[in-house]
Amino acid sequence: MKNEIKIFSPGTVANVACGYDVLGFCLDSVGDEMVVRKTTEKGLKITKIEGHDLPFDIDKNVAGVSALALYEDAQPDCGFEIEIYKGIKPGSGIGSSSASAAGSVFALNALLNSPYNKTELTRFAMKGEALASQGEHADNIAPVLFGGFTLVKGIDPLEIISIPTPKELYATILHPQIEIKTADSRAILPEMVPLKDAIKQWANLGSLVHALHTEDYDLICHSLQDIIVEPYRSKLIPYFNEVMLASHNAGALGGSISGSGPSIFALSKGQHKAKEVEQAMRNAYSKSEIEFQTYVSTINTEGIKILSS
Amino acid sequence: MKNEIKIFSPGTVANVACGYDVLGFCLDSVGDEMVVRKTTEKGLKITKIEGHDLPFDIDKNVAGVSALALYEDAQPDCGFEIEIYKGIKPGSGIGSSSASAAGSVFALNALLNSPYNKTELTRFAMKGEALASQGEHADNIAPVLFGGFTLVKGIDPLEIISIPTPKELYATILHPQIEIKTADSRAILPEMVPLKDAIKQWANLGSLVHALHTEDYDLICHSLQDIIVEPYRSKLIPYFNEVMLASHNAGALGGSISGSGPSIFALSKGQHKAKEVEQAMRNAYSKSEIEFQTYVSTINTEGIKILSS
Known part of the structure; x- marks a missing residue:
């Protein structure tokens, strides 16, 4: 059983000119790193934040809020501690909050042996994103979790479409x-x-x-x-x-x-x-x-x- | 040298729900037939119209107006007479005027050994369509000339994209x-x-x-x-x-x-x-x-x- 995971959660570009609120693509050279580890004690804790000044309080941190949404749904017999190494500056417009929100749920899911699919993870991550943008959006989250170009056809019900990425x-x-x-x-x-x-x-x-x-x-x-x-x-x-x-x-x-x-x-x-x-x-x-x-x-x-x- | 051509010019569905003014597809079981033949005498004449009551005057008939646009551009050493057998009722919403407008230019082009490509033919046909709809549109014309599903990305410049058609x-x-x-x-x-x-x-x-x-x-x-x-x-x-x-x-x-x-x-x-x-x-x-x-x-x-x- 894996007890710890280290991930790279990338930045993203939403809207992509003609696709306001629905289209996005995933970057590679800029993103956050996160380390998440299982704890025997139940509950979630953010134990480290480097790179930018963000709240440690689970309810006030986008990675915390999204992780909590998954955690409460999964009700596992363990807890998690989360370390966040911000590579994306908050407020930059390249999906800083989405990288955090998607990163924590991706990591928890992996440590729980992947009970959720990418669309379900997107839904949890949207809870974190909502903390940052006062509304549930998936146009930055979908490309973090699915990669490439994504079209968010709708959010209720949530429908995400992966569009092919030209190689060059x-x-x-x-x-x-x-x-x-x-x-x-x-x-x-x-x-x-x-x-x-x-x-x-x-x-x-x-x-x-x-x-x-x-x-x-x-x-x-x-x-x-x-x-x-x-x-x-x-x-x-x-x-x-x-x-x-x-x-x-x-x-x-x-x-x-x-x-x-x-x-x-x-x-x-x-x-x-x-x-x-x-x-x-x-x-x-x-x-x-x-x-x-x-x-x-x-x-x-x-x-x-x-x-x- | 071909001197006469008989064609089937199909009906079309424009808009296709979410694609107002840009998307269209081509039908097969409903359309007009047209016979166009070269004449030594220069100029254009509509010699027969069956099926529906439409004007014989070149300037007042959509097939005439579009044909005239091509004819004036090509300036051939001959004339043409056009017979129209309307299978599509005008005002039905399945591209009656576009079938006529595209049909005549397609036929003239074929009898002139195809100097124009499909996009150029669309542009001529739009002149005829404009007579019927008080504005230049290509969302019904493009599928007549290109077949399948077409997206009219823009009309100035005219850009038409053929979208694949699922087989079933x-x-x-x-x-x-x-x-x-x-x-x-x-x-x-x-x-x-x-x-x-x-x-x-x-x-x-x-x-x-x-x-x-x-x-x-x-x-x-x-x-x-x-x-x-x-x-x-x-x-x-x-x-x-x-x-x-x-x-x-x-x-x-x-x-x-x-x-x-x-x-x-x-x-x-x-x-x-x-x-x-x-x-x-x-x-x-x-x-x-x-x-x-x-x-x-x-x-x-x-x-x-x-x-x-």
């Missing part, structure tokens, strides 16, 4: 070190949108799903447009247009805001191109006074990885 | 003999729609495209929902809800209004099921006082067929 697709992320409150980035969106814009958006999402199936990079390029959400949210991100233009000029297929921002993502064909795009995005953002980080990543088709158990 | 998919159509003016069915739609509804719609369209690629009939079933347009337009179709319920109870995967109506379509897995669904829809509509016709059809993956040349 790479992501470049630029994370400006500013804070955008999720509440603000939601409040800025209109309740009503023009039907003609919605039509363009679903045409783009339909063609993006087709392009991912057929590895059609030109069509991925033409489909990565967000005319509904980006025009509003991009105003909250200084130098957004400059970064997008730079990535476009460097040959990226396209990009947009990652999740609710402030991170910006671009997709490229091939690692070499993704690195050129990274350099172009860095050059563009250097003109601002804002500190930033960048990442280049494969699309992680596996999701959470077990580092040791 | 069959369509059942019920055509109530009432008239709905296209202008009325457009006027009834709101200019603004709730963002949360638009999100559900694009999630459904994304998952339908995935389901067509993976031949996942359950997912086709879950994806065939229209929460944006159907609630408005279905009010114009007496007994719509009763027919939908009957088709559902008979085991159809799903359905909705065909185009702007009044026809109603259902999709089923297998011909046997599609015929059971047809019977159930007939039984439901028999309770109305309205005359109707029904069709069961394979999804025609070929589009327009050459009957003789």
